[in-house]
Amino acid sequence: MIKKSIAGIAFFMYVAMAVAIAQHTVTVTVVEAESRRPLPGASIHLHGTIYQGKSDAGGMVIIRNIKEGNYTITVSYLGYQTQQKHFTLTGNQQVDILLHRTTLLTDEVVVQATRATENTATTYKNISKADIAKSNVGQDIPFLLDQTPGVVISSDAGAGIGYTSMRIRGSDAQRTNVTVNGIPLNDAESLGSFFINLPDFASSVDNIQIQRGVGTSTNGAGAFGASLNIQTNTLNEEAYAELDQSIGSYRSLKNTIRLGTGLIDGNFSFDGRLSRISSDGYIDRATSNLQSFYLSGAWHGANSLLRANVFGGKEKTYQAWYGTPESRLTGDVAAMEAYAADDGLTTEETENLLNSDRRYNKYLYDNETDNYQQTHYQLLFSSAIADRLTLNTALHYTRGKGYYEQFRNQDEYIDYGLSPIVVNGQAITETDLVRQRWLDNHFYGMTYSFVYKNTDGLELTWGGAYNRYEGGHYGDIVWSEYPLFTAGGYPLHTDGGFGTAYRYYNGDATKADLNTYLKASYRLDKFSLFADVQYRRIDYAITGIDHDLRDLTQDALFNFFNPKVGITYQLSAASNLYASYAVANKEPVRSDFTDWPIEQTPKPEQLHDIEAGYRVRSQHFNIGLNGYAMLYKNQLVLTGQLNDVGSTLRTNVDDSYRVGLEFDGRWAPNAWFAWGATVAYSRNKIKNFTEIVGDVENFLPTTNISFSPDWVVSNELSFKPWKPFELALLSKYVSRQYLDNTGNSDRSIDGFFINHVRVAYHTPLWKLKNVGVTLLVNNIFNEKYASSGYTWGYYLSETDRVDYNFYYPQATANFLLGLNVKF
Template identity: 45%
Template sequence: MKKLMLGMLMIISQQLVMAQATVKGIVSEKETGNRLAFISAEIDNVLQSVSNEHGEFIMKKLKPGKHKLKLSGVGYKTSEFDFEVKEETFVIQFQIEKQVLFLNPVEVTAIRANDRMPFTKTNLNKKEIEKMNTGQDLPFILNQTPSVVINSDAGNGIGYTGIRIRGTDATRINMTLNGIPYNDAESQGLFFVNLPDFASSVNSIQIQRGVGTSSNGAGAFGATLNLSTNEFNEKPYAELNNGFGSFSSWRHTIKAGSGLIGKHFTIDGRVSFINSDGFIERGASDLRSAYLSAAYINKKTSLRLNAFTGKEKTYQAWNGIPEAKLRGDEAKLLEHYNNNYYLYDTKEDSANLFNPNNNRTYNYFRYGNQTDNYRQDHYQLLFNHEINKSWNINTAFFLTRGLGYYEEYKRGESLDDYGLNAVTADIIRQLWLDNYFYGATFSAQYKRNNDQLTFGGAYTRYDGKHYGKIVWSEVAVPKDYKWYNLTAFKTDFNFYTKYQRRLNSRWEAFADVQYRNVNHTINGFRKNPSLQSGGNFNFINPKLGISYANGNGWLGFASFSIGNKEPNRDDFEAGVTQKPKHETLYDFEVNIEQRKAQYNWSVTGYYMHYNNQLVLTGKVNDVGGYTRTNAPKSYRAGVELQAGVKPISWFNANANLTLSKNRILNFTEFVDDYDNGGQQENKFASTPLSFSPSAVAGFTLNFIPVKNGEISLLNKYVSRQYLDNTGNDARSINPFYVTDLRLSYQLRFKKVKEVNFNLQLNNLFNRVYETNGYTFGYIYGGQTITENYYYPMAGTNFMAGINIKI
């Protein structure tokens, strides 16, 4: 028996040794023989590496036998090679051809941070995006990146979704599409629902955390998202992607491209349809989108026209669920009802509130067409030109057209508030947005020897109309009566200059300065049509940094940046006596990391100090509403840890952990006092910033049990989040830990490039958790009453799909 065991161990050990071959690849340009850096290497569609500054990459622990290698890089033709592993260690050389067409996306590289820039960043390539794209909104694709917390009104990631990075909400995250600003000009928010399935047209994403490098559009006050769709496809292709999942969720996507026509032209297109009933009652979404891109390319010039559109109809779930209802606490639910009985003034409303079978799916809205309806069309014309080997220039013109409304049923409205007779009636009204956002961006890049200079900027204008219509009433009103019709205008001009200087083979210095002028004119608000507001702002945003890199995988940087940001539309509604100030952020970042073929790790420390950060305090403004108030001092300080390991060919793991302290100093809370009138003040010396968890972690395990098959476990942990700035646990979101399971398998045929099967089980262990909410409180009957509302996520649910590539 002992001899048998020893024999089996010898056989196993021999197999392990045989399975640990190491390949060192050397990539050079076919025309000149020069070695090439930043060329992506992929073996058997699984193992990945990138060539270093010497054109070398290493793949370890390859199994003996035949393998397929794919090499790709900007400006070079994608090439595939077959090779066979016979020895434990060997060197093999590969040559790839330079693409004679001008493919450098200057409109993106001008605002993105490269590997040597001293900014905290994460890059996602097309393959990584495809793996995560199951039809959910963009935030869910970014969920496993550092410091990210996501949410969904409907509870399943389809419809209205949100994202926070380092605790920073979407109104402070700058987002560009091919270098063109996307944030809503007035609210400064990101409405991903207006870009259904846009990820299917995206070939790369860069996330910059902190102030980041200068970009176009809204000020980056915590993060930047840069998305690029301008991929070059040399060969014709077609894709059919269909999916089905829980809550009657469907996804249908068709993509096709012409490849290179006549050596100069390409056309790419996509149409997508996504439908879901949502986890929340009546949380349905009906989403449509289309994308078309046509390009002309020669040796030194490219001209590209992009046109894409998104149309959404979503039933509303944005009121959330009262805490007592969510927890199934009958006594507190009755107390909530007694305090808010006017909200539930029909028998159906009351019965729905007290129905014990819908505690986690409850939706306050019951009107059949309580829907948000919006369409957004985008047009982009991008021109790139290489003047000579040192100079590249880019200019782009764009138009974004938005039109839509929110329809709602309002009970017992006093029509004198609508400029009509002083009677009370039920009505159906629509709140409309009708806007144009247009402008131009430009950039130029100079590279020579150890110097790189980039300058650029943008001019944009927003022309917006806000109006409301009564489309039905219990009493007679004029047809399609408009009770308000208001305009708003906003211009934004920025100019930036960036300079990189390679001091020696290891050290590189960076300087960046941006000037930005913003002028916002608001001709009234719905609740106060006579209030004229807005402001003119001039900002100077400098950045300085230094980076280090050697040939052994070590990198590091240190940087200091200043960012300034104007208030949004709602902030200006505070009135004449409470006009908001702009916000200022001082951002310090330091990083050290090591990248190896089989492992990588990094540590980033940051300190983000705010002057006049706009926060909710509960203070009532001039028109009786709650708006944000400038807090003199606040900060976010933390460390971001990342690591990845590929110990063997069939397993790899990636993890990230953010530990942070997020505080607001000398904070004053205002609480409505219905007993005595006015508001009561509560003062705090130092409290946690709302929605800023002290710990956020992501952990992914990838198993490759068979060739072309993969099993992935995606884990996410988020610590306690406070709903306001008082640090009160009774007004918070409980910590949660959730695991998703993703299965994928790929088949290849002679006439079909790929057939991909995928299945994703979200919330594998059926955790009960919430990711978002809000709170308010008041004093009544001698006691302080707190009302918490939450947005729960679905229990175990799935999305399955098949993607056919031709």
């Protein structure tokens, strides 16, 4: 029933928007005040509507279907002072806007150099500061992006605080390129982005652009399956102070303070934030204790901008990454006992499993925690070095260090390169112990771009970056039940106070990443053309001993050439058609090097991405329709195999693809009602795949790619019966996901449909700029669902297979209540 209704959402929404009754037309022309030449590409927003458009080559935009009434129009253009104009509409009207050059260079220069715009032949979604603030009451960034097309989110702890994850079009974090002010955020080795290291970072974000597919080179060198371009706080000319406090289910708390000086002496500004978030988590013992800060200082000149940012976070989270066995979710006692015996659970662990529920957490050791601290330093400089030439450059350094601690029951001495001992005449080959696995990272480099624009529609961007990573990987035994001895018989002392430790492995990694690109775009009458070529060189070296005591010393060198082309045709001032073709290459992650013998290390992935779409904007509705074909060569997928320490293995498959359609629309027929919806449908397939489980191989001519649902649908109905108050219903449907690449429903995650309610009231009060209350009630119908998981198994015989599925249950009905006070 739900699938049948999904297919009609986009059609019904389109028809409903299209029948909005028109009355009048407003023609806006934007010219430079001094020369009176037209300014193409000026941003135009008609207040009281959702219309946001760009002026054409003649500096003009026509806004149709506007009812009579009082309106305000805001026009902005890079390097010019933003202008507002008020008018009363009683018939067709001409509005002329004169823009004067700004006396200050603003942060928009940095954004302009990296962002896709309406005339860019790619698919994207912009999320404004106001959009982010609506639901920013404590949950992590992926949860704030849940209503964007094709996004599936998950949380280890179940409620969006702690470790969270996000997939876009089925692409995981390793294939989603994330930049902050144009600087890479992805970990250089795992290629993932861990927002837990920057808790409450959303409170310092001005806007986010998501590009689905390969996107443009200006959005980051590592762009592959998708990109997130995050822009932190920009200039606020007035001084401010702001407090955010939240409480919620599972003893969740958030405390945030933000301060800003505004513009001092016409040139300087300073901003700061301190945050603290804590939660017990939905999953048993999945606690989070998070702190973060953000500091920014800027000098704004007439033609230059210098900004220094320092931000970071510290997290301590109790482990919840093991997941919940399927037998625990179904309550199958016999299956739980069989699993406990198969996986070697202790008596205490088995009792914990049998006596728990869907909130089960395997770990019982008091300090089974992840501990990590990360600090980012950014120095950003932008300058309009000539009338049509802009320079953007940045220096950056990130320092990260931390560990996760584990209790290990009866581990063998030999696994740590240690000799057994004799106690009371009995040989002891195993011991209980506590170990810590450490990361000690440095990441630094520079980015640059030169942007040239002329009045004939030509824009050239030459840019690139050099980044270097240096990371230490080591492990310590900090406590053991029995004494430890080296192979030479030398004793190693440990004590319960963790005063000393035995380092059982130690290794280093370096990664140098150089890229340069040249992008050209040209506007010719109603056509906008672009071409983009990027060269990327990666030198990755690993030395030392891994945690399984193997010597990992190896070096890999990659040279990638990534071309992109696109075309946009302007149907009208409010609508266009576009198409693009892009090639991207992606290096393997660290585990691909460490989990396989050196001679079997997987090859890099290659993606050919074809995008085509239609965009239209009006006073009452925005629509984006997009079709794509992501064609992979050597995509890295799960094989079904486990290595000798139980980690899942990935291998290259020769031919695989993702083909889909996306709809992103918003309809606001009046001031008190708005309807937003996204629909993403895709087919995600591997050709000629061989699953390997133990010694058994299963060949499948065509099969589904794991964690890639056919349908992802979101829906938001917003009601504002009076200006300070908003009531919104947010819904999300995700169809079945497979845990492996066999397309077998016995190893899959059931589809789910969940609903949330957001209630907000914001108003000035006395001398306060705002007092706001936001109530977010998640999963209001108490749906019991999981959004991620994994599987492993083996064959007892050629036909008798044993599988164990594990899931990450998400929270049932829960709430977060936030208070915002702005001075």
